[in-house]
Amino acid sequence: xxxxxxxxxxxxxxxxxxxxxxxxxxxxxxxxxxxxxxxxxxxxxxxxxxxxxxxxxxxxxxxxxxxxxxxxxxxxxxxxxxxxxxxxxxxxxxxxxxxxxxxxxxxxxxxxxxxxxxxxxxxxxxxxxxxxxxxxxxxxxxxxxxxxxxxxxxxxxxxxxxxxxxxxxxxxxxxxxxxxxxxxxxxxxxxxxxxxxxxxxxxxxxxxxxxxxxxxxxxxxxxxxxxxxxxxxxxxxxxxxxxxxxxxxxxxxxxxxxxxxxxxxxxxxxxxxxxxxxxxxxxxxxxxxxxxxxxxxxxxxxxxxxxxxxxxxxxxxxxxxxxxxxxxxxxxxxxxxxxxxxxxxxxxx
Numbered sequence: 001x002x003x004x005x006x007x008x009x010x011x012x013x014x015x016x017x018x019x020x021x022x023x024x025x026x027x028x029x030x031x032x033x034x035x036x037x038x039x040x041x042x043x044x045x046x047x048x049x050x051x052x053x054x055x056x057x058x059x060x061x062x063x064x065x066x067x068x069x070x071x072x073x074x075x076x077x078x079x080x081x082x083x084x085x086x087x088x089x090x091x092x093x094x095x096x097x098x099x100x101x102x103x104x105x106x107x108x109x110x111x112x113x114x115x116x117x118x119x120x121x122x123x124x125x126x127x128x129x130x131x132x133x134x135x136x137x138x139x140x141x142x143x144x145x146x147x148x149x150x151x152x153x154x155x156x157x158x159x160x161x162x163x164x165x166x167x168x169x170x171x172x173x174x175x176x177x178x179x180x181x182x183x184x185x186x187x188x189x190x191x192x193x194x195x196x197x198x199x200x201x202x203x204x205x206x207x208x209x210x211x212x213x214x215x216x217x218x219x220x221x222x223x224x225x226x227x228x229x230x231x232x233x234x235x236x237x238x239x240x241x242x243x244x245x246x247x248x249x250x251x252x253x254x255x256x257x258x259x260x261x262x263x264x265x266x267x268x269x270x271x272x273x274x275x276x277x278x279x280x281x282x283x284x285x286x287x288x289x290x291x292x293x294x295x296x297x298x299x300x301x302x303x304x305x306x307x308x309x310x311x312x313x314x315x316x317x318x319x320x321x322x323x324x325x326x327x328x329x330x331x332x333x334x335x336x337x338x339x340x341x342x343x344x345x346x347x348x349x
Contacts, residue, residue: 050066051317053315061343074228077307082221082222083307087200091199092187100125105119126264127170127173200250232307243256259285261283262281286300306329
């Protein structure tokens with residue numbers, strides 16, 4: 001390579017770096033109040049963090065990172081995985097290969113053998129299967145590790161006690177999304193992690209996102225994803241843009257509308273985590289505001305990740321954390337959201 005060519009390449013690299021720095025610096029303009037609010041809450045939210053805010057249309061509005069974590073580093077997102085799993089299923093709804101109101105016995109005959117004939121995929125994604133959960137915590141992790149595959153784990157659900165009739169009570173747990181993930185495996189004859197990568201992550205260039213079982217046990221559509229802040233933001237912006245990412249159609253507008261529609265009447269909410277008390281539930285995400293139609297949706301992970309979109313004001317918010325203090329975060333994030341709201345127009349609830 002000639003000296004002149006090398007010099008020109010160096011100039012281009014410096015220019016590109018300068019533009020990136022300028023983009024981030026420009027994105028911070030006018031957000032001094034958010035800087036201040038974030039700083040005040042940092043001890044409670046976790047010191048290793050990334051906070052991003054993007055406008056609909058894929059425009060960076062705000063970015064703040066700690067030295068210990070950057071926006072391209074993947075971290076476990078636990079319960080935020082459910083939103084990804086719900087969206088993956090809607091890919092196949094769009095293709096006409098499956099319907100939310102299909103009964104799971106169409107693909108999983110083990111459930112018919114135990115008389116669970118009326119559970120639908122909609123019940124699965126909205127936590128209304130009626131199947132009794134095995135609880136949470138260490139005992140739950142031990143139970144999962146005794147299975148070698150998602151197929152084994154989901155088949156074990158078939159023999160469990162029915163706590164309530166399908167569609168009559170909401171109880172938040174891993175059962176429904178894992179059943180939906182297994183249905184997709186049977187439908188496509190592909191493993192769930194491969195399917196998620198091929199049909200959802202790769203089309204949106206979510207290169208740091210994956211489902212894995214490196215911790216032992218089967219793949220976990222309910223809580224087994226890892227993602228970077230950059231990647232999860234791509235997913236949220238796709239939803240804000242009614243199913244498109246950089247001009248590419250990922251989901252139909254109808255499927256996005258269904259994903260973001262409250263599915264559970266207030267009277268049916270029986271077992272709700274403290275983190276999301278008072279919220280309704282859509283498909284894979286929580287509806288955080290009330291009214292004729294929800295406009296704020298979030299899929300929080302109890303270890304600390306907090307993805308959220310506001311469809312009225314037209315922005316997406318992602319907070320990723322590496323080391324969380326493990327405290328209840330709803331109030332903190334909604335206070336930060338209130339600060340962000342002031343930078344976006346809209347006559348919203």
